[in-house]
Amino acid sequence: MNNLFDLTGKVAVVTGGNRGLGKEMALGLASAGADVAVVARNVTEEVLEEIRNQGVKAIGINYDIRNVDGYGSLVDQVIDQMGKIDILVNNAGVQKRHPAAEFPKEDWDFVMDINANAVFYLCQTVGKHMLERGKGKIINIASLLSFQGGLTVPAYAASKGAVMQFTKSLANEWAGKGVNVNCIAPGYMATEMNTALIEDPTRSRQILERIPAQRWGNGRDMQGAAIFLASDASDYIHGYTLAIDGGWLGR
Amino acid sequence: MTFQLDYFSLKGKTALVTGARTGIGQAISIGLAAAGAHVLLLGHRDNLQETQTKIEEIGGTYDTILIDLSKVDTIREKLKPIIEKHEIDILVNNAGVIYREPAVDFNEQEWMRVIDVNVNSIFVLSQEIGRGMVERGSGKIINIASLLSFQGGIFVPAYTASKHAVVGLTKALANEWAGKGVQVNAIAPGYIETNNTEAIRNDEQRNKSILERIPAGRWGEADDLAGAAVFLSSKASEYVNGHVLVVDGGWLGR
Numbered sequence A: 001m002n003n004l005f006d007l008t009g010k011v012a013v014v015t016g017g018n019r020g021l022g023k024e025m026a027l028g029l030a031s032a033g034a035d036v037a038v039v040a041r042n043v044t045e046e047v048l049e050e051i052r053n054q055g056v057k058a059i060g061i062n063y064d065i066r067n068v069d070g071y072g073s074l075v076d077q078v079i080d081q082m083g084k085i086d087i088l089v090n091n092a093g094v095q096k097r098h099p100a101a102e103f104p105k106e107d108w109d110f111v112m113d114i115n116a117n118a119v120f121y122l123c124q125t126v127g128k129h130m131l132e133r134g135k136g137k138i139i140n141i142a143s144l145l146s147f148q149g150g151l152t153v154p155a156y157a158a159s160k161g162a163v164m165q166f167t168k169s170l171a172n173e174w175a176g177k178g179v180n181v182n183c184i185a186p187g188y189m190a191t192e193m194n195t196a197l198i199e200d201p202t203r204s205r206q207i208l209e210r211i212p213a214q215r216w217g218n219g220r221d222m223q224g225a226a227i228f229l230a231s232d233a234s235d236y237i238h239g240y241t242l243a244i245d246g247g248w249l250g251r
Numbered sequence B: 001m002t003f004q005l006d007y008f009s010l011k012g013k014t015a016l017v018t019g020a021r022t023g024i025g026q027a028i029s030i031g032l033a034a035a036g037a038h039v040l041l042l043g044h045r046d047n048l049q050e051t052q053t054k055i056e057e058i059g060g061t062y063d064t065i066l067i068d069l070s071k072v073d074t075i076r077e078k079l080k081p082i083i084e085k086h087e088i089d090i091l092v093n094n095a096g097v098i099y100r101e102p103a104v105d106f107n108e109q110e111w112m113r114v115i116d117v118n119v120n121s122i123f124v125l126s127q128e129i130g131r132g133m134v135e136r137g138s139g140k141i142i143n144i145a146s147l148l149s150f151q152g153g154i155f156v157p158a159y160t161a162s163k164h165a166v167v168g169l170t171k172a173l174a175n176e177w178a179g180k181g182v183q184v185n186a187i188a189p190g191y192i193e194t195n196n197t198e199a200i201r202n203d204e205q206r207n208k209s210i211l212e213r214i215p216a217g218r219w220g221e222a223d224d225l226a227g228a229a230v231f232l233s234s235k236a237s238e239y240v241n242g243h244v245l246v247v248d249g250g251w252l253g254r
Helices: A020-031 A045-052 A068-082 A105-133 A154-177 A192-199 A201-210 A219-230 B023-034 B049-057 B072-085 B108-136 B157-180 B195-202 B204-213 B222-233
Strands: A011-015 A035-040 A058-062 A087-090 A136-141 A179-186 A241-244 B014-018 B038-043 B061-066 B090-093 B139-144 B182-189 B244-247
Touching: A011 A020, A011 A068, A011 A105, A020 A035, A020 A045, A020 A087, A020 A219, A035 A045, A035 A068, A045 A058, A058 A068, A068 A105, A087 A105, A087 A219, A105 A136, A105 A154, A105 A179, A136 A154, A136 A219, A154 A179, A179 A219, A192 A201, A219 A241, A219 B222, B014 B023, B014 B108, B023 B038, B023 B049, B023 B061, B023 B090, B023 B222, B038 B049, B049 B061, B072 B108, B090 B108, B090 B222, B108 B139, B108 B157, B108 B182, B139 B157, B139 B222, B157 B182, B182 B222, B195 B204, B222 B244
Parallel strands: A011 A035, A011 A087, A035 A058, A087 A136, A136 A179, A179 A241, B014 B038, B014 B090, B038 B061, B090 B139, B139 B182, B182 B244
Antiparallel strands: none
């Protein structure tokens, strides 16, 4: 039965796979047998070693994900070295906090460029390769703020809402062609991106009080979901956003 | 500690699956057995041979339990010896019935029967079996919802009401039990080739219009749900609570 979740022989690309949830998902996919290409601004040898310790192949590509025009050669580079791409995890994301009344345009553009535009165009570029092969699994990282508005993070909420929506658009076009496009919406995770929240005693308490599971999420919580959506076990799941949130959205 | 692929394994776990005779319940029973769980097959008549044989074929183990879930008042009593004998780690509330009639003429007895089987029995089973899970600090409950947990359907108002209720109950139980190590979630299957959908599959026009709207371009098979059921039954989904996992070939996004 575990064959259903086995990723042996698959090649995964994980953006922002150098740290945080991206690194955890890269390790998770590797633990299920996938070879991994980590795409990030500064891929460290330590991360690649950790991935290789799972008994798989790993490469790192130093890349600024804002360089949309270079995606064609980025994808070619992965295919040259790894042979193909079976799984794409669009994880790279950024956060900027300002009250909406003062939100600077440059920060808005920065967040939208990385969290939404880059994700769409990488889906497009890798998706073409997958459509040619008639198979593939794309996992976009959405957020609780794909559903809710958040506080003083309007660009992030807008970008994550966009990701969830165009995931459905892509699924509507590609589901019949063997390519699954889905999202994972992490809840409140104990990661670097949330350091500000965790260290603010009031916000931290408010958040914890609302999580039915009574704890912040962690990287391992993401790994099971990523393997599931990358594997044959989820072949009939399309355009869907899987929330890994300890019950937050139902509270 | 890095993720281990055997987090998806259900070895040593006991799962109770209602409506295990056919369709989705059968596929989930086989899937859980294949992942290593001992499966308690719940049906209401002694006619689960097909599921039993298929589990034997893959080297799985099972026991069979006969309870008529439409007689809600009798469920608690009948569950007692089963709960005493088995420590149930996983409960899959799959059994469901559907009745089709235009709303203006909808038969009241049928309304009650649908609500009894699809909702009231789930509450009783979840309460009786969930109690032990809460005491032990671990357990997994998976309710089978539907696309009609989100949409209205047509000529099936009782079914729609019941499946909306299933989602509400899933979230309500999750809010109480998530912090106690018990995960309560639902799976919403799309249009799956089962007995419950035979009537619409045989209606050429309905079949065509449904198929045209499924992005995946095909009806689902009961087996398509096994992976989701194993995921939600396993350690791999520890932080998933009160969630409705939709397995629909993309239907809801279309």
